[in-house]
Amino acid sequence: MVTEEQLAALDLTLWLGSTDRAAEADFSTQSTISRRNHKVLGRFGIELKRTKRELEVSGDLQLLDLERQVHQMARLKRRLRLRLQAPFWLQNRHGVVPPEGWTMNPQLADLSCTDPVTLLREHVLDACLATPTQIPDDRDDLFILELHNRPIDLTLLCRNNQSESDLADRFQWSLEKGNLQLKLMPFLPASCRERSQEWFEELLLINQPERHKTLALRPSRHSGQSFLMAYLTPEMRMAQPLPWQVDQNFEPYTYTEHLVVLAQHANEPAVLALLESLQQQIGQ
Structure with missing residues (x-):
């Protein structure tokens, strides 16, 4: 119903919190991202709103969710432009380097993802490195791997x-x-x-x-x-x-770094490659 470019613009905006940051991640312009966002919002009859903490879409999201699932499977099968949310402190020169096909959020000290697991469940993200405070109690639909303790x-x-x-x-x-x-x-x-x-x-x-x-x-x-x-x-x-x-x-208190993906995607080759890469980099 919408193109990959159009839906990616909206999802990047939701993930990164602004059309400016989405444009940088997409190697595009803010006006292009805004135009694509309006196409998706109009097509599905939904709205983009900013709450106290983040941007979110509202309305009947059933068709949007189905479209996102189709686009996500395309990313997984092609192993191209997959989205990994990683915290700022793991993105320094000794930090995480994602494997081929995966992209991370930009390393900005003032950019943090409030609820990456919800974005994962909404098929906006393909994987995330979540803090213990971000992992929900209901987790039957999630594959959660402990990477290290600090x-x-x-x-x-x-x-x-x-x-x-x-x-x-x-x-x-x-x-x-x-x-x-x-x-x-x-x-x-x-x-x-x-x-x-x-x-x-x-x-x-x-x-x-x-x-x-x-x-x-x-x-x-x-x-x-x-x-x-x-x-x-x-x-x-x-x-x-x-x-x-x-x-x-x-x-000291104990902090645990977790990789979280949807359980239904845990055996996808692209996810297994990410898992192996992170275990080698972070789990050492």
């Missing part, structure tokens, strides 16, 4: 000229006084930011009794300052610009 450490963000002892002293003072600030990296998906916020509030709550005991602490050169911290894996730390130090006094 520690999520309480990471202290600092200036270049700060010594390790000075950084530790400043953090302790800030913790006791409640002058901590949580930095939520723009490349983190919304669900990861929410989880980080929960951990941060727990940290403040646990140390609240200590703050009442230490109101009369010795004066510190750090008085009046706030301290910047984040919850990051080793790969996430490498992807952020500030110098950092891991606080060894806090037990």
Whole structure:
């Protein structure tokens, strides 16, 4: 009912969040992407809307879903222009290189995919690397492969000229006084930011009794300052610009990287090639 180019324009727009980014990924122009989007929306009688977090289509989506399935099978059989969503922190020079036939989202620090599994189920994506917070409880239709585990450490963000002892002293003072600030990296998906916020509030709550005991602490050169911290894996730390130090006094959380595809496509040669490639790159 619509051409591959037309449907790809809409799906890239939904995936990447704007017609400008879709145009860059498609080696096209923003006006071309917009024109193709309108053709698809008009053909299926649906609308493209922006919610608080993302773009989405609304209306009767049954025919659109069937059309997407046809186009997805064409991508899988041809092993051409397959779409893999990967997080920013795995796209550095030591990160993921997709096998032939697969393309990834652009490496932009301010671009994160809120709900890649839904896009997978809607046949917009062909595979995704999902965080634990993005994997739903109902997963019978999904093939989920654990690639690796990493520690999520309480990471202290600092200036270049700060010594390790000075950084530790400043953090302790800030913790006791409640002058901590949580930095939520723009490349983190919304669900990861929410989880980080929960951990941060727990940290403040646990140390609240200590703050009442230490109101009369010795004066510190750090008085009046706030301290910047984040919850990051080793790969996430490498992807952020500030110098950092891991606080060894806090037990790390565990982060698991997962590859997710639709169960019905798990044995497709293109998917098996992706699986083998990722296991070699990430699973080492």
